[in-house]
Amino acid sequence: MSRLPIVDVQNVSKVFTVGGGEIAALRDATLTVQKGEFVCLIGASGCGKSTLLRIVAGFERPTSGEALMWNKPIPGPGPDRGMVFQDYGLFPWLTVRENIGFGPASRGRPKAEIRDTAQRFMALVGLTKFADVYPHQLSGGMKQRVAIARVLANDAELVLMDEPFGALDAMTRERLQEDLLELWARTGLTVLFVTHAIEEAIYLADRVVVMEPSPGRIASEHRITLPRPRDVASPEFNEIRRELSARLHSHHAKKAA
Amino acid sequence: MSDATLPSATTASPSAATGGSGFSATRLGRRLVPAALALVAPCTLLIVWQVAVQTGMTRLIPSPREVAEEMVDFAVGGIWDDAFSDTLLVHLFASMERVYGGFALAALVAVPLGLMIGRIALVRQVMDPFLQLMRPVPVTAWLPLSMILFGLGARSAFFLVFLGAFYPILLNTVFGVRSVEPRLFEAAEMLGCRGNAQFFRVVLPASLPSIFTGLRLGLGLAWFVIVVGEMTGVPQGLGAVIMDARTLSRTELVICGMIVIGLAGFVSDRIVVTAMNRLLRWSPLHHV
Numbered sequence: 071m072s073r074l075p076i077v078d079v080q081n082v083s084k085v086f087t088v089g090g091g092e093i094a095a096l097r098d099a100t101l102t103v104q105k106g107e108f109v110c111l112i113g114a115s116g117c118g119k120s121t122l123l124r125i126v127a128g129f130e131r132p133t134s135g136e137a138l139m140w141n142k143p144i145p146g147p148g149p150d151r152g153m154v155f156q157d158y159g160l161f162p163w164l165t166v167r168e169n170i171g172f173g174p175a176s177r178g179r180p181k182a183e184i185r186d187t188a189q190r191f192m193a194l195v196g197l198t199k200f201a202d203v204y205p206h207q208l209s210g211g212m213k214q215r216v217a218i219a220r221v222l223a224n225d226a227e228l229v230l231m232d233e234p235f236g237a238l239d240a241m242t243r244e245r246l247q248e249d250l251l252e253l254w255a256r257t258g259l260t261v262l263f264v265t266h267a268i269e270e271a272i273y274l275a276d277r278v279v280v281m282e283p284s285p286g287r288i289a290s291e292h293r294i295t296l297p298r299p300r301d302v303a304s305p306e307f308n309e310i311r312r313e314l315s316a317r318l319h320s321h322h323a324k325k326a327a
Numbered sequence: 328m329s330d331a332t333l334p335s336a337t338t339a340s341p342s343a344a345t346g347g348s349g350f351s352a353t354r355l356g357r358r359l360v361p362a363a364l365a366l367v368a369p370c371t372l373l374i375v376w377q378v379a380v381q382t383g384m385t386r387l388i389p390s391p392r393e394v395a396e397e398m399v400d401f402a403v404g405g406i407w408d409d410a411f412s413d414t415l416l417v418h419l420f421a422s423m424e425r426v427y428g429g430f431a432l433a434a435l436v437a438v439p440l441g442l443m444i445g446r447i448a449l450v451r452q453v454m455d456p457f458l459q460l461m462r463p464v465p466v467t468a469w470l471p472l473s474m475i476l477f478g479l480g481a482r483s484a485f486f487l488v489f490l491g492a493f494y495p496i497l498l499n500t501v502f503g504v505r506s507v508e509p510r511l512f513e514a515a516e517m518l519g520c521r522g523n524a525q526f527f528r529v530v531l532p533a534s535l536p537s538i539f540t541g542l543r544l545g546l547g548l549a550w551f552v553i554v555v556g557e558m559t560g561v562p563q564g565l566g567a568v569i570m571d572a573r574t575l576s577r578t579e580l581v582i583c584g585m586i587v588i589g590l591a592g593f594v595s596d597r598i599v600v601t602a603m604n605r606l607l608r609w610s611p612l613h614h615v
Contacts (some may be wrong), residue, residue, distance in 0.1 A: 127517060128517075129513060129516075129517075146516070147513070147516040147517040147521075148517070148519065149517070149518060149519035151517065152517060152518075153513070153514075153517045155510060155513075155514070157510060159510045159511060159513065159514035160514075161511060161514070161515075161529070161532070161533075162533075162609055162610065163532040163533070163535070163609045163610070164532075164609070165609075172515075172518050172520070172528075173518040173519055173520075175528075176515070176518055176519045176520035176524060176528065177519050204608065204609040205609075206609070206610070206611040220518065221517075221518075224518055224519065
């Protein structure tokens, strides 16, 4: 582990001031992510997983501690770190093609290049047929494909996903999980993925980071070594699920005691 | 084969069973029914009016027939041959010039000002209290002052129409800018679109539906205030016709003026709505 990590979060805390009171959203979190890794952050609501993700994205600044990318402080949001939101965040006035081309267009790339890039990434997520359709005409799963393609089309090295499949039905979710893994394997992306679903985390991740609430903090890390594609019904998978489930609920037990 | 025809057969059967009148009749009906429904209220009004005049409930209001005759004379002449015969187009164009001119000027000032008030805190702090203070003053109250400032005539009318159209455009533009989803700014930022670039790529398109709502209301109000605007002593215009007809006690001509203003306002609203539907194809809420 002497390689330079793509993400290096050192002792990061985040305190929000709400109506005169202070809320410790995240306390003393330390996390490193290697290039090409798929890391899932998991925990109950209020555990600070989204806050941690938003700090890496640059939307929030740590109250104390340091968040680094390639050993440099994260100055704010930037195209090297693409974010996929649970509510998609697509531009409703742009077609699928234009949404995917938004990043390159913002950076002033030539028109032909923008068109080619959009074409390539539409094909990658299987939306070529919907190129000229507006977001409100798409299903949730298709919108999330556009959101993923939009981030990839912008050459993001690190993809940050904030419960991206949380609003989708079970069938669509499974399909998108498979497709995401395939994309990840093919492109060598680094993914930091927030979820509250244990099964989703084990199915996707190289490493699962378990977080606990009040105050939000990192409780434990688990390397998942099961070969892919993973069978969610296998005994090995269930063994890990049981272990993580026990971890996640342990703080409830501690409080009750 | 039978499998393939089954779904269409089931969907087609209800209409065939109830109507029995065939395919093209239902399609025509789909167009005609809304048109017929839209005519219910005006036709009822016309009947009530006719009955009221016939039974002598009012002596001061002319019958629909007299108004219709006046309308023909007003439009093409050949019945009374007085000062108003065959002058409809002259007055309509005079009013349209003021309505569209005042409206265009209002849009030209209110949209950029609204964008700035919505986006720049300093502009908001300087302009907002002042504009809110001026807003409750009705256009009619401005009439005397406007005649002093702009003199008797077209310029005064123009100014009053401008005032009438200004506020709905301004307020809706500000509202549109202020209510852009914060998520879209985050999305733009993480894609590399920051600072002032966000104005044209996010703020403007996102607030377009509200701006259009403002333009639509503004144009409606421009027609609304044209009568007041033309109280300023202009020789031509639909408002001027109504004021002149009133002093001459020619109520049928007053009603003709009202009908023409109503129709002109309606047509210009449809034009805005058509443009709106074309430009806002992406918005599921904006198909009127």
